[in-house]
Amino acid sequence: MLRRCLAVLAAFFALFATVTAASARVDIKVDLASQRMQVQTADGESYSWAISSGREGYRTIRGSFQPYRLEKKWYSRKYGGNMPNAIFFRGGFAIHGTGAVGMLGRPASHGCVRLHPANAAKLFALVQKHGKGATRIAINGIAPDQNSRFAKAKPAKTQAQVAKAKRQSPDWATARGRVLQPAHGYVDPGAALGFRPVGRSQGDWFFRR
Numbered sequence: 001m002l003r004r005c006l007a008v009l010a011a012f013f014a015l016f017a018t019v020t021a022a023s024a025r026v027d028i029k030v031d032l033a034s035q036r037m038q039v040q041t042a043d044g045e046s047y048s049w050a051i052s053s054g055r056e057g058y059r060t061i062r063g064s065f066q067p068y069r070l071e072k073k074w075y076s077r078k079y080g081g082n083m084p085n086a087i088f089f090r091g092g093f094a095i096h097g098t099g100a101v102g103m104l105g106r107p108a109s110h111g112c113v114r115l116h117p118a119n120a121a122k123l124f125a126l127v128q129k130h131g132k133g134a135t136r137i138a139i140n141g142i143a144p145d146q147n148s149r150f151a152k153a154k155p156a157k158t159q160a161q162v163a164k165a166k167r168q169s170p171d172w173a174t175a176r177g178r179v180l181q182p183a184h185g186y187v188d189p190g191a192a193l194g195f196r197p198v199g200r201s202q203g204d205w206f207f208r209r
Contacts, residue, residue, distance in 0.1 A: 024136035026126050028095070030113055032060060033141035035105050037095075037115070041126060049119045052098065052108040056145045060111050063139060065089040067132040070124065079110050084117060085124035089137050096120055107143045 025042040032053050039047040054060040069088040074096065076083055083096040095113045097120030098104075104116060115123065127135050 025130040025134040026136070028123070028135065028137045030137070030139040031141045032062070032139065032143045035107070035143070037113070039123060039126070041130065045126070047119070047122070049115055050104040052100070052103050052106065052114040053143050054109050054111040055107040055143075058110045060109070060113060060139065060143065061090060061093055062141075065137045065139070067127055067135050067137070070127060070132065072124070076110075083112070085120040087124060087127055087137075095123065095137070107145050113139070 027040045029038040029040075030036075030051060030053070031038070035051050035053065037047075037049045037051050039045070039049070067087045067089050071086040071088070071094075072084070074083040074086040074094075075081070078092070082099065083094060086094040086096040088094040093112055095115060097117035098109075098114035099117070100108060100114070101116055104114065108114065
């Protein structure tokens with residue numbers, strides 16, 4: 001009985017998702033990998049725009065959403081920036097225009113989806129025309145910089161580099177023996193370690209390798 005109920009619920013939710021997608025009159029698809037947005041409307045309008053998603057350290061959330069608030073003029077108090085034609089779809093995440101148009105096409109935001117101001121204004125008008133309830137936003141993919149940061153491991157030293165480092169390291173044990181060995185008399189610790197004086201000021205010697 002429980003299995004049958006779960007199967008019915010699963011079928012209901014699948015049907016609901018299908019109907020919602022089919023009824024969307026503004027279909028917005030964001031591909032984080034290519035840093036582009038595809039917009040398709042039920043009356044035949046189609047657009048492809050460059051975006052900027054969240055840069056490294058600021059993730060743009062993925063999934064399917066609907067706008068819940070439209071703000072023609074908005075200013076981010078948290079990050080100190082203008083967000084014209086903001087379409088909020090989850091918490092503080094929004095699609096909005098940006099003045100940093102030179103960064104479009106690669107991750108640069110604090111998590112929002114940035115557009116050229118003209119494209120943001122066009123999208124805002126489309127959502128206003130068709131309604132928030134008839135707009136579907138799908139965000140998929142992985143931003144380029146989130147892949148590359150795992151491939152920045154420091155290269156291992158070669159055998160030649162290790163041998164060179166050993167040759168250049170002071171022989172502390174030998175130097176200590178030379179300093180403390182009475183038969184040799186007093187040995188300047190700096191000289192024992194391969195240093196030589198380069199100057200003297202007020203009775204203090206300064207040494208270098």
